[in-house]
Amino acid sequence: MRFRKIIVIFLLVFVIGQLTFLYLRAPHLDGVFTLSFWRNMGKVGYVMLLAEESYVSEDKSGFDQLGDNALHGLIGGLDSYSTYLSGNEFEDYSIPTRQSYAGIGAEVREIDGRVFVMDLNPDGAAREAGILPGDWIVEVDGEDVEEAGVGEIVNQLRGEAGTEVEVGVRRAGEEDVIQKTIERRLLSFESVRDIEMLPDHIGYLSVGVFGQRTAVELEQAIQGLLSEGMEGLVIDLRNNPGGLLDAARGNIELFVPAGVEFLTVRGRGLGVIEEFYTEQPAMVPEDLPVVLLQNRFSASASEIMAGVLQALGRAKVVGEVSYGKGSVQSVYQFSGGDGVSMTTARYILPDGRAIEGVGLEPDELVEIDEEDILRLSIQSQHDFGLSDEAFEDKFGFSPIPDEALEKAIELLRSEMNSEAEIDEGES
Numbered sequence: 001m002r003f004r005k006i007i008v009i010f011l012l013v014f015v016i017g018q019l020t021f022l023y024l025r026a027p028h029l030d031g032v033f034t035l036s037f038w039r040n041m042g043k044v045g046y047v048m049l050l051a052e053e054s055y056v057s058e059d060k061s062g063f064d065q066l067g068d069n070a071l072h073g074l075i076g077g078l079d080s081y082s083t084y085l086s087g088n089e090f091e092d093y094s095i096p097t098r099q100s101y102a103g104i105g106a107e108v109r110e111i112d113g114r115v116f117v118m119d120l121n122p123d124g125a126a127r128e129a130g131i132l133p134g135d136w137i138v139e140v141d142g143e144d145v146e147e148a149g150v151g152e153i154v155n156q157l158r159g160e161a162g163t164e165v166e167v168g169v170r171r172a173g174e175e176d177v178i179q180k181t182i183e184r185r186l187l188s189f190e191s192v193r194d195i196e197m198l199p200d201h202i203g204y205l206s207v208g209v210f211g212q213r214t215a216v217e218l219e220q221a222i223q224g225l226l227s228e229g230m231e232g233l234v235i236d237l238r239n240n241p242g243g244l245l246d247a248a249r250g251n252i253e254l255f256v257p258a259g260v261e262f263l264t265v266r267g268r269g270l271g272v273i274e275e276f277y278t279e280q281p282a283m284v285p286e287d288l289p290v291v292l293l294q295n296r297f298s299a300s301a302s303e304i305m306a307g308v309l310q311a312l313g314r315a316k317v318v319g320e321v322s323y324g325k326g327s328v329q330s331v332y333q334f335s336g337g338d339g340v341s342m343t344t345a346r347y348i349l350p351d352g353r354a355i356e357g358v359g360l361e362p363d364e365l366v367e368i369d370e371e372d373i374l375r376l377s378i379q380s381q382h383d384f385g386l387s388d389e390a391f392e393d394k395f396g397f398s399p400i401p402d403e404a405l406e407k408a409i410e411l412l413r414s415e416m417n418s419e420a421e422i423d424e425g426e427s
Helices: 002-025 027-033 035-054 063-076 087-093 125-129 150-157 214-227 245-253 301-311 370-381 388-395 403-426
Strands: 083-085 100-103 106-111 114-120 136-140 164-170 178-183 185-188 192-198 202-207 232-236 261-266 272-277 290-294 316-319 327-333 339-348
Touching: 027 035, 035 063, 063 083, 063 339, 106 150, 106 370, 114 125, 114 136, 114 370, 125 178, 136 150, 150 164, 192 214, 202 214, 202 403, 214 245, 232 403, 245 301, 261 301, 290 301, 290 403, 301 316, 316 403, 370 388
Parallel strands: 202 232, 232 290, 290 316
Antiparallel strands: 083 339, 100 185, 106 114, 136 164, 164 178, 192 202, 261 272, 261 339, 327 339
């Protein structure tokens, strides 16, 4: 009995010592000393014990899997952006911003419950296999995925470079499922693309994601267009899901002089966590008119870039109201390779507006339905100089006008003409 007491006392001293050490190192974690914390920890532990012992499927009730399930629910229940990431999920989480991955080379998006191919990597095997933009994925390795979400399908398409995956797609005008065996390859992709000079010396480019190389790519693309005599610029951020805040900052600094406050981060209780200032001199001429395009799928860092340049009067925004993701996700990685991404703050634009939950209002609203968003995405990437009849035979629809782009060009022409009139008056 005395030995037991000694063991209990030792354990109590050990636990108290560990908790004291934890508090001294991280006083913000004082919740660990509350009764509520330990009461709920006890509930979670008891439920895990019950499930491990009594759940009908033994292969689903191991402590590791139960722990993963608990963490998914605990963090995922906070909001739609906070999530627990297993080891593989944590690795996948950084793929878009790294601008490299192993897969078939198809960019996909879920629209109206179907997962469509939106674009194809020129070096990917999906293009070589005959997959087309506008195809929608219905089978992966013989499994019906029509009810699966885009995340689940993407995970099945990605894998080790050199392996193969069976993909079944449906295509407009085709009755049967089209089956393709596609090799996974290690691929990289450019985030700035479709760079071209439109009539009247108007430059155009699109930015697909804000990754590690985006600011450099954008600067090089703009320099190239300026060398060709560009007098106005359209930056297409439609369908851009965002990415790295550093990339947004680098993009913004191309247009805004050094020393300008462009973003504030506010945390719990509306306290200011950080204020961001531009640090580099602007590269783009101050008098170059700029219009940004956005739609309902433009989110996060792309909304920040558009909102900052709009708030500072450096660019006009055309299109739909954006997605409305103006929150900060802090990423915490654990020693086992897993981790959590959790909302810890919100962004505030320089004019005091918040994007979170409401989106960014454009200067010129151009509404469009989801079907036409898909069609525009397909035809903007894959016109191939086809006649309208040949295009319809290939993709199942006739080309439609891009009203947002037309409005952007109209605004630029008006501004360019006004500047030309001012220059003439001064001369």
